Amino acid sequence: xxxxxxxxxxxxxxxxxxxxxxxxxxxxxxxxxxxxxxxxxxxxxxxxxxxxxxxxxxxxxxxxxxxxxxxxxxxxxxxxxxxxxxxxxxxxxxxxxxxxxxxxxxxxxxxxxxxxxxxxxxxxxxxxxxxxxxxxxxxxxxxxxxxxxxxxxxxxxxxxxxxxxxxxxxxxxxxxxxxxxxxxxxxxxxxxxxxxxxxxxxxxxxxxxxxxxxxxxxxxxx
Amino acid sequence: xxxxxxxxxxxxxxxxxxxxxxxxxxxxxxxxxxxxxxxxxxxxxxxxxxxxxxxxxxxxxxxxxxxxxxxxxxxxxxxxxxxxxxxxxxxxxxxxxxxxxxxxxxxxxxxxxxxxxxxxxxxxxxxxxxxxxxxxxxxxxxxxxxxxxxxxxxxxxxxxxxxxxxxxxxxxxxxxxxxxxxxxxxxxxxxxxxxxxxxxxxxxxxxxxxxxxxxxxxxxxx
DNA sequence: ACCTGAACACCGTTCAAGT
DNA sequence: ACCTGAACACCGTTCAAGT
Numbered sequence: 001x002x003x004x005x006x007x008x009x010x011x012x013x014x015x016x017x018x019x020x021x022x023x024x025x026x027x028x029x030x031x032x033x034x035x036x037x038x039x040x041x042x043x044x045x046x047x048x049x050x051x052x053x054x055x056x057x058x059x060x061x062x063x064x065x066x067x068x069x070x071x072x073x074x075x076x077x078x079x080x081x082x083x084x085x086x087x088x089x090x091x092x093x094x095x096x097x098x099x100x101x102x103x104x105x106x107x108x109x110x111x112x113x114x115x116x117x118x119x120x121x122x123x124x125x126x127x128x129x130x131x132x133x134x135x136x137x138x139x140x141x142x143x144x145x146x147x148x149x150x151x152x153x154x155x156x157x158x159x160x161x162x163x164x165x166x167x168x169x170x171x172x173x174x175x176x177x178x179x180x181x182x183x184x185x186x187x188x189x190x191x192x193x194x195x196x197x198x199x200x201x202x203x204x205x206x207x208x209x210x211x212x213x214x215x216x217x218x219x220x221x222x
Numbered sequence: 223x224x225x226x227x228x229x230x231x232x233x234x235x236x237x238x239x240x241x242x243x244x245x246x247x248x249x250x251x252x253x254x255x256x257x258x259x260x261x262x263x264x265x266x267x268x269x270x271x272x273x274x275x276x277x278x279x280x281x282x283x284x285x286x287x288x289x290x291x292x293x294x295x296x297x298x299x300x301x302x303x304x305x306x307x308x309x310x311x312x313x314x315x316x317x318x319x320x321x322x323x324x325x326x327x328x329x330x331x332x333x334x335x336x337x338x339x340x341x342x343x344x345x346x347x348x349x350x351x352x353x354x355x356x357x358x359x360x361x362x363x364x365x366x367x368x369x370x371x372x373x374x375x376x377x378x379x380x381x382x383x384x385x386x387x388x389x390x391x392x393x394x395x396x397x398x399x400x401x402x403x404x405x406x407x408x409x410x411x412x413x414x415x416x417x418x419x420x421x422x423x424x425x426x427x428x429x430x431x432x433x434x435x436x437x438x439x440x441x442x443x444x
Numbered sequence: 445a446c447c448t449g450a451a452c453a454c455c456g457t458t459c460a461a462g463t
Numbered sequence: 464a465c466c467t468g469a470a471c472a473c474c475g476t477t478c479a480a481g482t
Contacts, residue, residue, distance in 0.1 A: 015447080037475060047448045049477075054446095058475065106328075109380035112398055118405070118413060125412035139419035142412070144432050151373025158331035176334055183340070190347035190364070191340060197361035210366050210436065217435035237466080259456060269467045271458075276465095280456065 015044060017054045017064070024065045028103045035062075063114045066107030070116035073097035074123060083130040084215055090123050091149045091211050095204065098153040105154035121146050132222055141218050148214060156203045173199045237266060239276045239286070246287045250325045257284075285336045288329030292338035295319035296345060305352040306437055312345050313371045313433050317426065320375040327376035343368050354444055363440050370436060378425045395421045 023043050027034040037048040037058065044051070055061045077093040080086035098105050108117050125142040133141050160169050180188075180195035245265050249256040259270040259280070266273070277283045299315040302308035320327050330339050347364040355363050382391050402410075402417035 036473090038473090041449095047450090048475085049449065050447050052476070109377055111381040111394075112401065118410065122410050122413045125416065129412060136419075138412075139416040139423055140428055140431075142416070143423065144428055147374045147377045147428075148370060148432065151375075151377045152369045153373075154376065155331055155369045155373045159333040172333070179334065188340065188344050190351060190360075191344045194347065194361040194364070197358075201361055201365065206362055206366055206369075209362075209439075210370065213435055213439035214432065216439065217431075258454090260454090263468095269469090270456085271468065272466050274457070 015046065015050060015054060020044065020051055020054055021061070021064045021068055024061050025069065025101070028065060029101060032103055062103075063107050063110065066104045067115040069097055069101050069104050070094070070108070070119060074119055077123075083127040086127045086130075087124060087145065087215065088208065088211055090120070090127070091145075092204070092208070094120055094149050095153045095156065095207055098150075098157045102157035105150070105157055108150050109154065117146070117150070120149065124149070128218070131218065133218060134222075137221065141221075145211075145214055145218075148210060152207055152210060156207065159203070170199075237268065237272055237276060242266065242273055242276055243283070243286045243290055246283050247291065247323070250287060251323060254325055284325075285329050285332065288326045289337040289341075291319055291323050291326050292316070292330070292341060296341055299345075305349040308349045308352075309346060309367065309437065310430065310433055312342070312349070313367075314426070314430065316342055316371050317375045317378065317429055320372075320379045324379035327372070327379050330372050331376065339368070339372070342371065346371070350440070353440065355440060356444075359443065363443075367433075367436055367440075370432060374429055374432060378429065381425070392421075 020040070023040055024035055027039055027043065035058075037051055040051060041048040051061075055064070073093045073096070074090070077089050080089055098108075104116075107114060108120075110117075113121070121142060124145050125138065128138060128141045128145070160172050177195045177198045180191050180198065183192055185192065242262070245262055246257055249261055249265065257280075259273055262273060263270040273283075277286070295315045295318070296312070299311050302311055320330075326338075329336060330342075332339075335343070343364060346367050347360065350360060350363045350367070382394050399417045399420045402413050402420065405414055407414065
């Protein structure tokens with residue numbers, strides 16, 4: 001797929017919304033601040049103005065990129081025998097997608113809800129229904145789960161990335177643990193005391209433990 | 223407190239980190255994109271360069287502004303008789319602070335944790351201890367609660383603001399409800415079905431219901 | 445219809461020069 | 464020590480002009 005780029009030739013690899021969104025995802029994955037219209041134009045072998053023929057603004061581009069990543073992640077969630085297990089798998093799918101693409105988090109939190117958030121809500125909601133939750137509580141149960149899933153996933157992704165090899169997670173936690181131990185004894189007695197535990201915990205496990213608590217709460221209200 | 227601003231006079235209202243942070247909070251509250259060094263300099267009756275004598279970067283300024291808002295919010299959390307109730311009040315304090323200053327959310331999610339996040343963790347942690355949670359589970363219980371509190375508060379604040387009079391929350395929800403009802407019937411059966419419930423729910427109540435579920439989970443592990 | 449790239453109106457940040 | 468404001472190296476976005 002070599003690119004034609006000399007003067008008068010007609011490019012056979014025409015720009016399209018999809019190609020622009022894919023290139024934007026690449027740039028965002030290379031670094032939170034990697035997406036600029038100039039960098040995007042360079043990668044697509046065109047000028048910055050060309051992009052505006054297909055996309056209205058950077059904001060719209062970010063939303064579209066987030067939608068694409070989440071849609072692919074949800075497509076890959078395996079089928080489950082029980083609604084409980086299905087909810088756990090959807091949750092993990094979203095958690096890992098945001099962990100791998102931390103910039104996605106900010107897009108999911110927008111109002112009005114972008115396609116991606118609506119998709120997550122719909123998928124979770126169907127399982128809530130399957131769980132036998134009474135009709136009146138459908139919205140509340142689903143939205144509590146979705147808020148937790150997105151909120152905690154965003155929190156996690158902001159802390160450091162499981163999949164980014166350039167940041168050594170263990171080293172970061174070790175340094176943080178040392179920092180915690182040096183905090184003021186009067187102001188931070190608790191934090192100092194648990195500093196050592198910071199290095200042992202597993203974010204994904206804790207995320208799932210929270211999901212299980214919420215599911216237990218939902219089950220108790222049946 | 224009129225300001226001296228003529229040529230050679232020495233200003234008696236000298237710049238300071240604190241005055242700069244307070245002005246930054248004002249600008250951020252006036253609009254997510256209201257904080258620029260030029261606008262800040264104008265408000266402080268100086269040039270943009272002067273600010274850099276006191277603050278290293280915009281990033282540091284944002285963190286400092288978030289720390290200040292959270293510190294004030296935590297100071298106002300009333301005392302409680304029981305650890306459960308104390309956790310609920312800290313949670314609501316953070317929820318309302320982020321709701322009133324939505325830009326704070328992004329600052330709390332940074333790594334390494336800013337002062338504000340550390341403060342929330344410390345306050346929650348002490349109550350977890352008071353609850354009688356065994357030492358080994360201190361970190362996990364506290365961090366699960368903190369992730370939920372910050373994560374869901376940020377999610378909520380991004381949706382619309384309880385305290386901002388310029389956005390009518392009820393109107394927004396009504397419009398969203400209509401949008402949901404028009405979604406594709408094949409792709410969004412659940413979302414369409416619960417569209418009406420969107421208008422009745424109370425974000426703060428659901429936030430607290432989630433806290434109670436987590437507290438019940440913690441209690442079950444005692 | 446689609447693309448090009450210069451131009452506009454901004455940014456955060458730096459720094460020589462002032463007091 | 465602290466402040467000033469011009470200057471630098473960028474941005475997102477627009478738009479006349481091309482094919």
